[in-house]
Amino acid sequence: MNDVRFEFEVYSEDYVQGGSVSSDIKKYLHQIGINQKLIRKIVICSYEAEMNIIIHSLGGNLILEIKQDLILLISSDKGPGIKDITLALTAGYSTAGSKAREMGFGAGMGLPNMKKNSDLFEITSCPNGTNIKMSYYI
Amino acid sequence: MKINEILNLIKGKLVTSPCENLNENVYLKAFACDLMSDCLAFVNENCVLITGLTHPQALRTAEMLDIDCIIFARGKNINQEMLDFAIRNNMILITTNYTVYEVSGILYNNGLEGLRI
Numbered sequence A: 001m002n003d004v005r006f007e008f009e010v011y012s013e014d015y016v017q018g019g020s021v022s023s024d025i026k027k028y029l030h031q032i033g034i035n036q037k038l039i040r041k042i043v044i045c046s047y048e049a050e051m052n053i054i055i056h057s058l059g060g061n062l063i064l065e066i067k068q069d070l071i072l073l074i075s076s077d078k079g080p081g082i083k084d085i086t087l088a089l090t091a092g093y094s095t096a097g098s099k100a101r102e103m104g105f106g107a108g109m110g111l112p113n114m115k116k117n118s119d120l121f122e123i124t125s126c127p128n129g130t131n132i133k134m135s136y137y138i
Numbered sequence B: 001m002k003i004n005e006i007l008n009l010i011k012g013k014l015v016t017s018p019c020e021n022l023n024e025n026v027y028l029k030a031f032a033c034d035l036m037s038d039c040l041a042f043v044n045e046n047c048v049l050i051t052g053l054t055h056p057q058a059l060r061t062a063e064m065l066d067i068d069c070i071i072f073a074r075g076k077n078i079n080q081e082m083l084d085f086a087i088r089n090n091m092i093l094i095t096t097n098y099t100v101y102e103v104s105g106i107l108y109n110n111g112l113e114g115l116r117i
């Protein structure tokens, strides 16, 4: 199979559609025959990243890249960025407001989940946006 | 544990089910939680989800984890949007007036185990 790349737009505060990009990613990975265990790891990361863009950012996108022996999931948004990345990566740390909590979010587990479920987790952040690159070996 | 047994034990109402035969699916484990990221962090095998969160995101979370049976505690109502989503994704939805604590206690006492996390 040739390398493929998909880009999905994720909108800030889109609480209704929230998660639909990750649903599409899940269905696609299933279609191309990626194994169940790996799909689960990728969609957990994708859903957490998607909800973080919706809840905490001004909007952004998710990119899925399938290569020979590697899958990349990239989450990038337009800001406002994360001031203290170490703190944000601490399990239980959350600045989520009441809207997010109503939906069952705000446990402060999203970033730790993404880190745990990816083979390589790279994050950079500045006021112009947060970028998270997650790699999975097939 | 079969769906029929679950319904009897928690005086549950079956909101929707893709299969008519309620003795078909058998569940061995359950997980109770209102925080979706906790679900995403800890659910590592097939199980029933018990939750007090009646928000479409509870179903979205279940979808990601291939959970196909969700029990909504505390007598909450399922709206049309959630019902449609469940039907599209072949999910079994159950509501009950018992609280999360009571549902968990009853089902645990009757053999539905917790997840090993």
Ligand SMILES: Nc1ncnc2c1ncn2[C@@H]1O[C@H](COP(=O)(O)OP(=O)(O)OP(=O)(O)O)[C@@H](O)[C@H]1O
Binding pocket: A048, A052, A053, A055, A056, A057, A077, A079, A080, A081, A082, A088, A089, A093, A094, A095, A096, A104, A105, A106, A107, A108, A109, A110, A111, A112, A130, B037, B038
């Ligand atoms: N894309 C983002 N832009 C800005 N801030 C972010 C972003 N992602 C995470 N954060 C910050 O990092 C904190 C921790 O994120 P994390 O996903 O771990 O937890 P949460 O979203 O608050 O709750 P949970 O994911 O458990 O529902 C957030 O509360 C928020 O302050």
Ligand SMILES: [Mg+2]
Binding pocket: A048, A051, A052, A105, A106, A109, A110, A111
């Ligand atoms: Mg989060």
